[in-house]
Amino acid sequence: MMKYTKENFIFLLCGIIIYIVDIGVDFWVASKYFYKGQYTWAILIISFRCLSSLITQIFSYQWFKNDCEDTDPEKLRWIFLVHFFHCGIFIRYWFALKYGCQAAFKQNSNGDVSETDHPNFIQKQAIDILADINMLRIFKTFLETTPQLFVQIYVLMEHKNHNFYQYAAIIMSFCGISFSTVDYQVSLRKSLPDKERFRVLSKLVYLFYKLLTITSWILSISLVTLLSARSSVILLILLWSCGFAWTLKQHTTFCKSKEMEFLYRTIIGIVLLFTFFNIKGRKTKVPISIYYVTHTLVTVGILLVYWFWKPSVVKEIHFTIVGILTILCLVLGIVFLVVYYRFFHPTCYCKQRTCFDEVDRGAGDNVEIGRFQNFIMQ
Structure with a gap:
């Protein structure tokens, strides 16, 4: 630690x-x-x-x-x-x-404490x-x-x-x-x-990865809402259902009671609407690829719908600016994502194993796994 x-x-x-x-x-x-x-x-x-x-x-x-x-x-x-x-x-x-x-x-401590x-x-x-x-x-x-x-x-x-x-x-x-x-x-x-x-550089890369991908997604959902509020709600419910189903499949064990665990999984489904989290601490290459490929396809799909369904709106300056920002944030966000996972993300993952520090060693043979080790791991 x-x-x-x-x-x-x-x-x-x-x-x-x-x-x-x-x-x-x-x-x-x-x-x-x-x-x-x-x-x-x-x-x-x-x-x-x-x-x-x-x-x-x-x-x-x-x-x-x-x-x-x-x-x-x-x-x-x-x-x-x-x-x-x-x-x-x-x-x-x-x-x-x-x-x-x-x-x-x-x-620093001196003497017996x-x-x-x-x-x-x-x-x-x-x-x-x-x-x-x-x-x-x-x-x-x-x-x-x-x-x-x-x-x-x-x-x-x-x-x-x-x-x-x-x-x-x-x-x-x-x-x-x-x-x-x-x-x-x-x-x-x-x-x-x-x-x-x-470190500082990894913090910056990670920050830009999160902010840019989240911003791109929020702009995309805003465009859907401008087109049809009902379609926006349906899309969000569908994506939340996919995220919630994935948390069920992962068999998370964050909470001690079934009720709190259900609430936890519901919230993680909402979190997954906006950004990726690896909730079990396993290798992320496949799930994160699927996640952002899906977000990219949905984002491109939204822009194409505007292009063919509302050609008059496409000519407006605000749509041009928002569309460019959406694509730019998405591309840059994925670039920062690749850089982060290629050069800054640890290659080892948390395992529930017995490990001791100086304090734990005096407490006995068993160590209680901390809450954070059961929480969403990225």
Whole structure:
């Protein structure tokens, strides 16, 4: 397991700031839409926010419950109450700041120390807590941030009057996607002993791969929605069904209860609408090829439908710009994808095997597999 560094602590602080600002921007944008009488967009923005918050609170509380099975029931009731008011993420951020500060700035220990004060224990706690937060942020990104980005881009394409708050919402969405995807991969590398360090160049390549492919796909879906909202919904439901069926076939074992596992697989189906994830940590060459070949065919198909079905629309400047951006983002995204998996992605994959660090070795012969090793692996 790698060490928690000062860089990780700084990224944690940036993540907290973006999270708080993102909440403010969402309500600001929704209020602007309400003020202008555009109730549909306002309701969608708030709905995505509420849905993602509800899902993250459910998973966060279940993780607290699983980790605190022997804890005082009164403490669990307080934890439930905090999550009931949708503030559970702030508890996790508090612990992340506490252990992260100790791990990043107080790593040296002199003399005899207790087990809970041992530097290795602090490192493990900081990395595990950060991993949980990044897992929750992945849920938030694809349940809220990415759909909101789709709504904002669709509104810009549909209406000619553009406002500052719309651009602010789009910028915040891109920032949210950027931080969550990169931080997730960083946590994955730190939590799994077989993974190499995620260096700056590999972070950039990975970031551009994700952002460009997601942007291309969002632009494609926006074009379908402009053509026919019903067709867009049908397409998304069909693709979600394929993603959900794939998670069922993988027999994921992330959650302890069948109900939570079903919810988890449902969410992963939504995640797969926008980007690829290898949910079992196996070799990705075949599934990722199938995934992006399918996305490429659908994207090209959407542009061809416009070309032959709505030739008058093709002559409009906004379609020309959107079409070029869609193809350009897709091509560049796949180029960055190939570069990342060719030169930066580790060739070894996580296996559920017995492995010890200094802390584990004193605990006994069995090691509990961390939550992150059962989570979606890229």
